[in-house]
Amino acid sequence: MDVFANLWLGLGVSLMPMNLFYCFLGTLIGTLIGVLPGIGPVATVALLLPITFYLPPVGALIMLAGIFYGAQYGGSTTAILVKLPGESSSVMTCLDGHAMARQGRAGVALATAALASLFAGVVATLVIAVAGPPLAGIALAFGPAEYVALMLVGLIGAVILAHGSVVKAIAMILVGLLLAMVGTDVNSGQMRFTFDIPQLYDGLDFVPLAMGLFGLAEIIINLEETEGRGVSPAPIARLWPSLADFREAWPAAVRGTALGTILGILPGGGATLSAFAAYALEKKVARDPGRFGHGAIQGVAGPEAANNAGAQASFIPMLSLGIPSNAVMALMIGAMMIHGITPGPQIMTKQPELFWGMVASMLVGNVMLVVLNLPLIGLWVRLLRVPYAYLFPAILVFCCIGTYSLKNDVFDVITMAGFGVFGYVLKKLDCEPAPLLLGFVLGPLLEENLSRAMLLSQGDVTVFATRPISAGLLAVAAGLLALILLPNFRRQREVAFKE
């Protein structure tokens, strides 16, 4: 088999002691920095990019890829332990992961996240190896109309995953879309919602928004509910997942992997969208959706597998077409350019050892990530036993510095304080921040593609129905909407939430 010969070549490259060392170093540094709240994969890769200038090209890319996985997993760790999503794709992990941690199942949640990520990473890597180049074609078949339809599916999916009122969940998505408009309009240069504040000209950043809505608001709510004493998680029953946990988690991980691999190929919020979609799917297929949000292990396994598969799959368009599908991939392309490599279709034929070395190093990197992190779980879990009177000031400090470090501007810290209050108001009004964040992440893409699709079709809205992929996606969106609005389903849904 050609593929196996290629993978063999790649494994040969990535298992060379030096490359193995770079991979290990990258994963280690990535995990350690990714654990710091506010510093997600993009910031970590950007901060550490200069280190790799001194390495040989293959080593540099392997190390960067390692940093990327490490940071991604590090982000999930803080999401589970202290409910701070380091980046948009770990927002969903916050919900059930943190609920599990409060029930004394932090170790189980962390192990599930690690193992689901490993499974997703390995499968997605094999998919890249077998079908990478043809799959890249999917990204090309997606025009503006298809993107609009896809985002609608994603946004409507976000309504399912919310508890409580459907109307409020839609409202939250719309508020997110509105917040995403802050800044300079790409097409016209018009300043929108900037209030003449120069720091807003580039738009709001995800980190202060997420840190405020989740991190700060969570601290306020915790202190309120316990009258200042602070939460102490239930005693730890067991550190490792039991056989029953495995049985519940693995189908979720498989579904998440499939979703993530497909959605990750598409430019834009691939990993994020797939994590949200996986959560919505798990909640949909679960026999008792009421457990979601209260520590359902599927709510950790599904999104974690999906975001890792999505992150992995985003290498496909980057390597084979030279299209960066997100900010991290843009940085990777930057790094490749510095080493004199031009990503694109010819990379596989001209530099097979580089291409396959990198693909194989993803396998090695994922295994290394688990080997590195499983022993650390005990340490992380112990962190939760720190009394809340000490823990919450520490979280505050890390939130503030992490947010500040984005641009070295205290404006972001002030923004975070504002969103902390807003997050608390939303909680009081029984509105949920997760759909808001999805709207915020997808907003710019939705607007851009909507205007592009309308421009191309000269204002003809039927374009969404006449293009097959877009029509199919819209049918899915309509089906989801019907499911939500059907009275029967809705009654079941409300019963499920009352439990």
Place this chain on the structure above:
Amino acid sequence: MAHRLRSPQDLAGGLLISVIALSGFWLARGWEAGTLAAMQAGFFPRLVCVLLLAMGLATMVRAVTADGPVAFGWAWRPSVAITVAVLAFAVLLDRLGLVLAILALIGIGGFAGRPLRPAPFTALWAGLATGCVAIFSWGLGLPLQIWP
């Protein structure tokens, strides 16, 4: 029956959503909307605000048609203390440096819960300040002002 307020929470939520929608609409008043075929900067904000207003109104309707929690309190102490603490950090960081900004942050933030006694508080301050300087300033090389 239909005209009795049954969920103050939904009324407040609906009002907030409507206010956001209307102020968004008002702020966007000067931006050109363009046509469907050639959208301008004002098109999408108006579209979103109209939909948002509809959701706000629907939520207010729910306030008189569906039952909700009767009253909802507001925890002044944690919400004010946390917000003031973070703002104090933001104001002090560039002026007095990281070490004192952390002191203000955890000092004021402590009032959100039950403040620590002086000895553990000092230990926490020293630990956090050292840790942050080591990680962010030395480790990651961020240009942070550490002392006044």
